[in-house]
Amino acid sequence: MSPVVKGRAVIGALAAAGIAAVFGVAFVEATGDRAVHPFPTVGVLMANGEHWCTASVVDSPKGNVVATAAHCVAPAGEDGQPGDAAHDGLAIGELAFAPAFSGEGSGTRPLGLWKVRSIHVDDRWTKWGDETADFAFLTVEPDGDGRSVQDRVGRDEAPKPDWTSGYEREVTVVGYPEPDRNPQNKPVSCTTQTRHDEDDPAMLYISCSGFWTGTSGSPWIADRGGPGRPGRLIGVLSGGDTDVDSTAALYDERAKALYDQAARG
Template structure:
């Protein structure tokens, strides 16, 4: 059974407690700012200014790379032909990224909104819709002061990519459910062990409540701990319920996309 994607916002998790921490970072004007977020590198991927998916900064030489799910940024192909619209039938629109997003209503963007310059997706997704290629790397533009998004969220906050991970791994998964049922726009998180998905053994699987629509693209971070940003092994792709979530394990093809994005 093909899992339902959890990208464009429609529902969210109510009453799911998000961890809290205070990180002293910098605003777009280079002023000190206390950001209440345990994961400042994780935020909301926006399409035309609206919550679309989840995304996260991934460690890179220039600090300009963000990871998310392929279905969040490119239509699914079929039979070797490109798709025309996103998975929910809507146009994707102009993309931007707001790390450490929070707050009621339209939300706060304490670390700014970063324009997506380029999108890097595997042809296995754009032509054939293969779930094992449902990942993407985005190059984001620097801010008006020339700083990278990784500089602003904290160089030590972005997990490094892992291209050769095993399937069974202790991970922390972080995502932003849609504000319909998550009115304060707080990230939800779960630390658990991954395994093979029963329906598709090539996909990673976790069982954690609260990962509703809007959490597609959520980072799956291994080896995270005090003083350790951890290793990014995949991003949330889909799941039949808010409890069941899947991800494509990063591989050599993902590495090529990442390297292309990092050169941007």
């Protein structure tokens, strides 16, 4: 069974509550020029200025790499040919990343808006629509002061990627449902155990409520210990048949190759 992707225009079915999901992860008092936030590296991936998916900063030498789902940035291919449109049939548009996004309406961008310079996606996705390759890495440009996005969100807050993870891990997953179900534009988070997806054992699976449309690309972070202990990124949310059921493609050596390309950008 193919999971329903959770990008902007795909609505999941209403389902029973999951495990340990928490809506409305709150900001606390700002310190200096950077708002303190429990997940400063996670934010909204915007297309033409509107909420499109979720994305997050991943640790990199230059501090310029953001992780999200492949279907958020590139059409799925079929039979070896590139696709024509994004998952919802629309053009993807100009991409930018707003970490720690929050607030009604157009929301606030306390850590800035970062232009996406380049995207890096596996051809297993762009030619064949292979769900086990539904991950992407983005290179983002520095801000006007020459700072990297990782420096802006906190150099020690970004998880390191894990290319050899097993399927059974405790993970924290953080995402931004679209405004129709989340008018305050606050992130939803869940800490729970992963396992093989029953419908596709090659995919990771979690059961947590609240991961509606807009949460595609949400980071799955293992071994997270709070501020200064950011853990290991093992994949990003790819799909799921309801807001409770979520899947992710486990990072592998092909994901590492994409990351390396993005980090050089």
